Amino acid sequence: MHVGALVLGGAAALLVGAIERIRDPDPFGGTMHCLLSCRSVGCLILLAVLMVACDRPPDDEADRARERRAADAVRLADERFDPVAFEELEPLRPETVQERGRVIYEVSCAKCHGPEGRGDGGFVFQGDTLQPRSFSDPDWERIRVPMELRRMIYVGTAEGMPHWGIRGLRVRDVDAVAAYVERELIEG
Numbered sequence: 001m002h003v004g005a006l007v008l009g010g011a012a013a014l015l016v017g018a019i020e021r022i023r024d025p026d027p028f029g030g031t032m033h034c035l036l037s038c039r040s041v042g043c044l045i046l047l048a049v050l051m052v053a054c055d056r057p058p059d060d061e062a063d064r065a066r067e068r069r070a071a072d073a074v075r076l077a078d079e080r081f082d083p084v085a086f087e088e089l090e091p092l093r094p095e096t097v098q099e100r101g102r103v104i105y106e107v108s109c110a111k112c113h114g115p116e117g118r119g120d121g122g123f124v125f126q127g128d129t130l131q132p133r134s135f136s137d138p139d140w141e142r143i144r145v146p147m148e149l150r151r152m153i154y155v156g157t158a159e160g161m162p163h164w165g166i167r168g169l170r171v172r173d174v175d176a177v178a179a180y181v182e183r184e185l186i187e188g
């Protein structure tokens, strides 16, 4: 974008300079005159202003696109979330579920939520400084309701919590990691 604008602007400045030179030959000016004539300098200033102006919209657009994608992902995951699928999971031994939950937590969650779930995983989400709260925050009522906790993990949020239900975890995995959070991290 910048290189293209620079080349175009430079070419325009030279062209304007050259046209001026043809229309008004100046025996003392030479090439420098072409380059530095008032209009070509004007062109360069215009180019600089355009480059600064062009710099902003792509950033805003990228932010807006990211927000739109996050909102779409939350909507899609929310549509897919089905509490019945959790209720109908084939029961496994609690130790098996805990072990699966621990592995998933360490692989997929600890980098943001921290090894103890205190929100100190240190992973800054795409330059966003939003930090998850500690799982033992007493004000965090919703995560104490089992199906709400599973819904949160499955659906995620537009503010940095991934949408696990549509990003690689199966219902069985979401259930296991939720059980791990409930047993090892909320209380502790």
Ligand code: HEC
Pocket (backbone or CB within 6 Å): 104, 105, 108, 109, 110, 111, 112, 113, 123, 125, 130, 131, 132, 133, 142, 143, 149, 152, 153, 157, 158, 159, 160, 161, 162, 164, 177, 178, 181
């Ligand atoms: C990329 C960083 C990141 C990863 C990885 C991540 N989370 Fe989160 N999580 C967040 C952020 C940020 C929030 C706070 C979001 C908010 O307040 O909207 C959050 C919130 C939560 C919440 C509470 C949501 C609410 O709205 O109250 C739960 C529960 C949770 N995460 C569980 C998990 C589990 C389980 C995993 C692993 C399967 C996981 N998270 C992986 C960043 C992450």
